[in-house]
Amino acid sequence: MxxxxxxxxxxxxxxxxxxxxxxxxxxxxxxxxxxxxxxxxxxxxxxxxxxxxxxxxNQQARVLTGAASSVIGLVVLDVESPFYMETAHALERAVRESGNVVMLCNSEGDLEREEALLTMLAAQRVRGALLAPATPDAHADRYLNLPGNLPIVLLDFDGGDEHCSVTVDNVSGGALAINHLLGLGHTRIAFLGGSPNLRQFRQRAKGARGALQAAGLDPREHLTEVSVSGIGIRDGQQAAELLLESGVPDAIFCGNDMLAFGAYRALTSAGLSVPDDVAIVGYDDIEFAKDWVVPLTSIRQPIASLGQHAAQLLLEHSAGDDAHEHRHVVLEPELIVRSSSDRRRATTA
Amino acid sequence: MxxxxxxxxxxxxxxxxxxxxxxxxxxxxxxxxxxxxxxxxxxxxxxxxxxxxxxxxNQQARVLTGAASSVIGLVVLDVESPFYMETAHALERAVRESGNVVMLCNSEGDLEREEALLTMLAAQRVRGALLAPATPDAHADRYLNLPGNLPIVLLDFDGGDEHCSVTVDNVSGGALAINHLLGLGHTRIAFLGGSPNLRQFRQRAKGARGALQAAGLDPREHLTEVSVSGIGIRDGQQAAELLLESGVPDAIFCGNDMLAFGAYRALTSAGLSVPDDVAIVGYDDIEFAKDWVVPLTSIRQPIASLGQHAAQLLLEHSAGDDAHEHRHVVLEPELIVRSSSDRRRATTA
DNA sequence: TCATGTAGCGCTCAGCTGGTC
DNA sequence: AGACCAGCTGAGCGCTACATG
Missing domain, CATH: 1.10.260.40 (lambda repressor-like DNA-binding domains)
Structure with a gap:
């Protein structure tokens, strides 16, 4: 039998x-x-x-009898963007170390889809959700009335008093890049990513302007801000081509690494050398950055640390601890110098 | 109140x-x-x-009363590899269209971890799982006694009579690459990826040898197989550097696109031009391929189609249909010619 | 026709029985 | 006889289906 x-x-x-x-x-x-x-x-x-x-x-039956769920939802904008994937991986690692698992969902930058996903996660009675908001400029209000009052932690988005959040200081990152370029003697700088509708980019631009001012330079004179329509290599290339029509800057600071790769293509196609003619600085320091044809100087986001903080905040938050104080962790980015801005630097690292 | x-x-x-x-x-x-x-x-x-x-x-309670779960597990080797992520995205898309959601898990190429994840998915009573086996050479037997007899579909891995699977014909892909290079007049070809322990690479190498034979050429004479230790850019660069020590081939066919990027770096560092001195063909056609400094000729895997077939097989399989016939779908890869092998090709597409 | 009541999905936990020393 | 321990019983988690009114 x-x-x-x-x-x-x-x-x-x-x-x-x-x-x-x-x-x-x-x-x-x-x-x-x-x-x-x-x-x-x-x-x-x-x-x-x-x-x-x-x-x-049967875990579902267990949860039904009161056990805490071990599933944590992760909602990101774009599962194909290298930066988001690296972040997702770091989060997954941190979550796993706490004995939980991640359910990865892709909002594709769509507000409705994001809402549907949050409802789905609430329906699954997951332990909580980590959320990289789909909106460039969502009000924190948007997340006030969450379905089934799902505990959430916002990533790279300040949720005000109502939510926990983990962010990386974009203003400071922008300043880091500019100060590096100023230190190399560049004063005619372009910021590629002046797209009006992406908060991160706006903050980085703000940091850039601030650094110029702090150095006694007028941003309107020394910083050309170029809009991009997207965040991919092609977008960077097009924007850089446009930029070159009105003169060659000393350096280009890009809102992310993909844009920087595009800028590199535009510069070399135009017969310009990196970094001899134009220096390039990217942002995010994705895996590819160090292995690009000319290794890319970039502003590194502390992804692993972000993952750990976010996971910990969420676990605390969802521990059922009644009077939960919403906390905001702000992390600092780091400048990684490579040969796209400074020829003297070794190719590796 | x-x-x-x-x-x-x-x-x-x-x-x-x-x-x-x-x-x-x-x-x-x-x-x-x-x-x-x-x-x-x-x-x-x-x-x-x-x-x-x-x-x-509460979805958990619903499932308990007999409703089918709408969660599908997806276990991949490496969430950071561009190819796996693109595949994961395609799968997610297909699964979503069927009204289900994906729970993405990362086995990190670790057998024990893979097993733990499958058990976890079984405990969650997910509808089924899509599995990209963590082992280079797992026997299909490995998946005979699944925890809680979870329905699974194997990705890029032939599960024999016991499981459904969706695979892409790697042998045919290898042949595609070689025939393209032969058509361009190259006869001194290197295959970079002759790593003995990765099934996919072995099959691609086999396809390459077969194509040479079919053209009346002895593979031992016309194909140099170079081992790589990993599958990243660095690994490709190192392997290509090693290869160059014993002479410059007409063309390098790489086991994946990352290796190809590495080979490109090695070639240009050595003062060689692509494609004039050496042609390069990659494999997978990841997003980056078309935007690499020299757009990369590559063998495209039909990712979207793979996702759709896999999702459909799993849904059928898990429909409770008692006498389920295990099916195997084999898809064909496609050659995408760009300027890394053929200068006449436009930069785009 | 429409609403109610109840059993039961798989599991856990508090409270209990009954056998030992 | 009282203390104790191993193991059993049953209610209930949130929901749906089905048989009634």
Whole structure:
């Protein structure tokens, strides 16, 4: 009468194990959750039964009886963007270390889709959600009335008093880039990414202007801001081509690394050398940056740290701790100098 | 007595809605699942109550009562590899179109981790799992006794009679690349990726040898196979540097695009021009390929199609259809010619 | 025709029985 | 006889289906 697990219909239940072991269901439950409460003799019998039947407890039923869910939702804008994927990976790592798992969802920058996903996650009664808002400029209000009051932590987005958040200081990152370029003697600088509708880019531009002012230079004179329509290589290339029509700057600071790769293509196509004619600085320091044809100087976001903080905030937040204080963690980016801005730098690292 | 959803403790239950609406729980359930069975007047009342309470049905409880889960697990080797991410995205898209959601898990090429993830997915009672096996050479046997007999579909891995699978013909892809290079007049070809432990690479190499033979050329004479230790840009660069020590080939066919980028770096560092001195062909046609400094000729995997087939197979498989016939879908790759092998080609596309 | 009541999905936990020393 | 421990029983988690009114 032994039924091979692989050929059964429907999953094995606790009760099946109990029957085979000749004990009550509660005893099986106990050997799984409180082994010390059950006599070693019985325990062995039950464990054998579990093994021969290939029993895997139904997590949904467990959660229904009050156990905390071990699933954490992660909603990102764009699963294909290298930066978001690296971030997702870091988050996954941090979440895993806490014994939970990530359910990765892609909002594709669509507000409705984001809402649908949050509802879905609430319906799944996940433990909480990490959310990289889909809107360039969503009001924090947007997340005030979450479906099923799902605990969330906002990524790279300041949620005001109502939510926890982990952000990286974009203003400071912009300043970092500009100060580096000024230090190299460049004063005719372009910022590629002056797209009006992306908050991160706007903040980086603000940091850039601030750094120029702090150095006693008028941004209107020394910083040309160029809009981009998207955030990919092509967009960067087009924008840089446009920029070159009105003169060659000393340096181009790009809103992200993909744009920087595009700028590189435009410059070399125009017969210009990087960094001799024009220096380039990117942003994000994605994996590709260090291995680009000319290794790219970039502003590195502290992804691993971001993941850890976000995971920890969410776990605290969802711990059921009644009076939860919403916290905001702000992390600092870091300048990584490579040969796209400074020929003296080694190719590696 | 109206409790604002955002300030409640614990999620709203069906019963809360029923109380507020002054009906029985069954009626609320009906207005959600079988609206036609409930009187319009009552329906409005219930719907109002649902809205004011912000009620989101507990999906776990639903599944417990027999509903099919709408979660599909996706286990991949490496969430940071561009190719896997593009594949994951395609799968997600296909799964979403079927009204389900993906739970993305990262096995990181680790067998134990893969097993733990499959058990976790079984415990979550997901509808099924899509699995890109973590082993270079796992026996299909490995997946014979799955925890909780989780329905699975194998990706890019032939599971024999015991599982459904969707694969792309790597042998044919290898041949495609070689025939293209032969057509350009190249006969001293290197295959970069002769790593002995990656099945995909072995199959591509096999296709390459076959194509040479079919053209009446002895592979031992015309094809130099170079091992790589990994699958990243650095690995490709190192392998290509090593290769150049023993002479410059007409063309390099790489096991994937990242290796090809690395080979490109090695060639240009050595003062060689692509494609004039050496042609390069990659594999996978990742997003980056078309925008590399010299746009890369590559073998494109039909990712979208792979996603659709895999999702469909899994849905069929998990439909509970008793006598399920395991099916194997084999897709054909496609040659995308760009300027890394043929200067006459436009930069775009 | 429409709403109600109830059983039960798989599991856990508090409370209990009954056998031992 | 009282203390104790192993294991059993049953209610209930949130929801749906089905048989009634």
């Amino acid at each position: 032994s039924r091979s697990p692989a050929h059964e219909r429907g999953p094995v239940r606790l009760r099946d194990v109990a029957e085979l072991a000749g004990v009550a269901t509660g005893t099986v439950s106990n050997t799984i959750n409180h082994p010390e409460r059950v006599h070693p003799r019985t325990r062995v019998v039950v464990e054998d039964a579990i093994r021969t039947l290939g029993f895997v407890p | 109206s409790r604002s959803p955002a300030h409640e403790r614990g999620p709203v239950r069906l019963r809360d809605v029923a109380e507020l609406a002054g009906v029985a729980t069954g009626t609320v359930s009906n207005t959600i699942n079988h609206p036609e069975r409930v009187h319009p007047r009552t329906r409005v009342v219930v719907e109002d109550a649902i809205r004011t309470l912000g009620f989101v049905p």
